[in-house]
Amino acid sequence: MDVETAKVVDIQLVQSNEVKNSYAMELEGLKRCFQFLKDKDIPISDLVTDRHCQVKKLMKSDHPDINHWFDVWxxxxxxxxxxxxxxxxxxxxxxxxxxxxxxxxxxxxxxxxxxxxxxxxxxxxxxxxxxxxxxxxxxxxxxxxxxxxxxxxxxxxxxxxxxxxxxxxxxxxxxxxxGKLSPAHQTSCLESFHNVVNFFAPKASHFFYNQMKARLCLAALHFNSNSCRPQATLEDGTARYRIAFPKGRKGDAVPKEIKVKQNFNYIKELMEEVVVRRLQFTTIQQAEAALYEEMDAPPPSIRCYHP
Ligand SMILES: [Zn+2]
Incomplete structure (x- = not known):
């Protein structure tokens, strides 16, 4: 995520059987993000992460030119x-x-x-x-x-x-x-993105790789369309707030801004893409085959057996 614009720049989905253990998934995802941005010639000056040991090691050895900050939260x-x-x-x-x-x-x-x-x-x-x-x-x-x-x-x-x-x-x-605590505010943004991901891909449900990737892409599209919404106001221009009771505050109330309504403008673009695909492929089988090739999914981690 680019913290200055509050936009998701890249998402990487790592399946647990692609790496040695679940602990290595985060590091693998980060490596792939670096590669993606490098391929697109997008330079990185600063990176904010948690204090994950392997990430610290990676940044020191492979990216000494990037300022590595730790997330204050x-x-x-x-x-x-x-x-x-x-x-x-x-x-x-x-x-x-x-x-x-x-x-x-x-x-x-x-x-x-x-x-x-x-x-x-x-x-x-x-x-x-x-x-x-x-x-x-x-x-x-x-x-x-x-x-x-x-x-x-x-x-x-x-x-x-x-x-x-x-x-x-x-x-x-x-x-x-x-000494390396991030001077920029970034967490609330990433937390909001995680909430959007949880909405599109609830943790209680299992999704196969391609479905999960599609849901993550939708979450990113939705988030990017709505991440910089202004605060809602009353007719006389007064800014609107609500009272929230976040879990971490154990019952303490905090004021939260009410934003203007969400938009779903990205759906129009998606529909246009569907029409383009329809013109490109004449049958659903052809479209599906092309999709699987593009997705390049790793083998599933759960195999289904039918008696
Ligand atoms: Zn004092």
């Missing part, structure tokens, strides 16, 4: 879950109380630092001072917090809960990756 969610789990035990309750603020802090660190790795790191680690009511002296690039007066339940420096939180927030691997 995955990092923030990971930290939130760990703090929340820690907070379940009574003596570490404070960790749970701070979990949401710290997860939000990850977004702010990434979005406010223009991709400067050291600045993001200093902002990130400043949270350990902040939770103890120390708001300055964080680092040479980020000296003091930017908030005004606040009052909260602070944590005692050096206490057991502080030390456990430090382990989570300043782990060696996490600190290394925090």
């Amino acid at each position: 995955h990092v923030a969610k990971g930290v939130y879950k760990k703090l929340e789990a820690l907070g379940k035990s009574k003596k570490y309750k404070m960790a749970g109380e701070w979990a949401r603020s710290i997860s939000n802090h990850a977004y702010w660190c990434a979005a406010s630092s223009g991709g400067n790795a050291e600045l993001v790191r200093q902002k990130w680690t400043s949270i350990l001072n902040h939770v103890t009511n120390i708001h300055e002296g964080h680092g040479d690039l980020f000296h003091s917090c930017e908030h005004g007066d606040i009052s909260r339940k602070w944590i005692k420096p050096g206490s057991k809960v502080f030390r456990e939180m430090e382990k989570i927030l300043c782990g060696k691997l996490l600190l290394k990756d925090v």
